[in-house]
Amino acid sequence: MDPALRPSVDEVWHWLSEVPDPEIPVISLTDLGIIRDVEWRDDTLVVTVTPTYSGCPATTVINLDIEAALAGKGLDKVKLECRLSPAWTTDWISAEGREKLRDYGIAPPIDGTAADGVLMKRIDRLSGRSNLTIACPRCGSANTEKISQFGSTPCKASYRCTDCLEPFDYFKCI
Amino acid sequence: MATAALDPAARQAALLEFLLRVGDNTLILGHRVSEWCGHSPALEEDIALANTALDLIGQTQLWLGLAGEVEGKGRSADDLAYLRDGYEFRNILLVERPNGDFGKTLMRQFLFDAWHYLLLKALKGSSDTRIAEIAEKAFKEVSYHLDRSRDLVIRLGDGTAESHRRMQEALGELWPFTGEMFMSDALDAELVEAGIVPAPESLKAGWDEIVAETLAEGTLKKPADGYMHKGGRRGVHTEHLGFILSEMQFLQRAYPGATW
Numbered sequence: 443m444d445p446a447l448r449p450s451v452d453e454v455w456h457w458l459s460e461v462p463d464p465e466i467p468v469i470s471l472t473d474l475g476i477i478r479d480v481e482w483r484d485d486t487l488v489v490t491v492t493p494t495y496s497g498c499p500a501t502t503v504i505n506l507d508i509e510a511a512l513a514g515k516g517l518d519k520v521k522l523e524c525r526l527s528p529a530w531t532t533d534w535i536s537a538e539g540r541e542k543l544r545d546y547g548i549a550p551p552i553d554g555t556a557a558d559g560v561l562m563k564r565i566d567r568l569s570g571r572s573n574l575t576i577a578c579p580r581c582g583s584a585n586t587e588k589i590s591q592f593g594s595t596p597c598k599a600s601y602r603c604t605d606c607l608e609p610f611d612y613f614k615c616i
Numbered sequence: 617m618a619t620a621a622l623d624p625a626a627r628q629a630a631l632l633e634f635l636l637r638v639g640d641n642t643l644i645l646g647h648r649v650s651e652w653c654g655h656s657p658a659l660e661e662d663i664a665l666a667n668t669a670l671d672l673i674g675q676t677q678l679w680l681g682l683a684g685e686v687e688g689k690g691r692s693a694d695d696l697a698y699l700r701d702g703y704e705f706r707n708i709l710l711v712e713r714p715n716g717d718f719g720k721t722l723m724r725q726f727l728f729d730a731w732h733y734l735l736l737k738a739l740k741g742s743s744d745t746r747i748a749e750i751a752e753k754a755f756k757e758v759s760y761h762l763d764r765s766r767d768l769v770i771r772l773g774d775g776t777a778e779s780h781r782r783m784q785e786a787l788g789e790l791w792p793f794t795g796e797m798f799m800s801d802a803l804d805a806e807l808v809e810a811g812i813v814p815a816p817e818s819l820k821a822g823w824d825e826i827v828a829e830t831l832a833e834g835t836l837k838k839p840a841d842g843y844m845h846k847g848g849r850r851g852v853h854t855e856h857l858g859f860i861l862s863e864m865q866f867l868q869r870a871y872p873g874a875t876w
Contacts, residue, residue, distance in 0.1 A: 493674075493753070495670070495671060495674060495757060496671060496674030496675050496677070496678055496753055496754060496757065497670040497671050497672070497673050497674020497675070497677070498670075498674065499670075526678070526749040526750060526752070526753050527745075527748070527749040527752050527753070528752070529749075529752045529753045529755075529756055530753075531756075556756065556759070557756070557759035557760040557762070557763045589660055590660030590661070590663065590664055591664060591760070591763070591764045591767075592660070592663050592664035592667040592668075592764075593663065594663070596667050596670055596671065600660060600663075614760070616756040616757065616760065
């Protein structure tokens, strides 16, 4: 590509902010915090992506979506690189992304509650014996209970509101 | 301590062996756990087991992918998973134990998770950054697995008379397969010396602590340490591995190179 016609890195970030997550299309790849870097290396645009879960089947689809979106903008030399470290954490989900999740019916993650092996303390933190609550994304009630530690995708857990009785997904913390 | 100047070929062989050991553990356990898909006692547990299996298979891709790279013969993670014979697998015998009932599957998971968690925690500090990076990623997922399997072992142990009986029985059956996690050989020694991996026996005290605390809370009695089975880490397996491989590898064996 003619260097003069190359889009700026900022512009590419903006385009990527319009690529939806394949599993949770209400948030974008940049909301999710998995795009770690965008840079030009000579005439090739290099996009560095970090996986959410190592076995997440969406990872392959995400890579294809990035390539397709950038090809749609006329970028034909795109290279995707996978970066494992620092490992992705739900803390990287943007503030805007969290609001979009809530509106969509998924309770956003509560930072600082990721499993860390300090078992009893964590169970206490999440079992109602603390002031941290996973609020129902529909009615806002704090009276919720865990149904299962896993949900419809690797990144979610299943909860239920004991007031409005609605079952919902909680974006679990890692 | 003097830093031994290791022969690079010997170092590479030891590293490959280690990567197969860790990657085959996640591969075989992931496959075993995935056998529950569509058969669990409750939908939520079905999803949980399938997700756990998915994490383990994802980690396998990272470990065996690196193994192929270290080996340098152009073998991919898929080649290593689908085209090796039983005697080339390096997983511990515990992970190839049949699933049994739901309680036994969870007991096996807990005994493994507690060890896997401690292993990955140590590997995060590996002098080989490629290993440290994979461990950092997997550690988060495995911490979550341990949360869950530990919780269920307690609930089923301290549950009904029937669930308690089954958990105690599962523990008794699986216990003789736990010793292999902490056994070491010359290959381990070489990598321990280089700061690449922790000494297997160094994980025992932490594991004992997690297990003792969990079993006590689940009103389960820790079996006495007796004879411990071994062999998986050097390719000597029980008859169960062959059945797993025949199912897992069928497609690539019958239709070599098949893609879709």
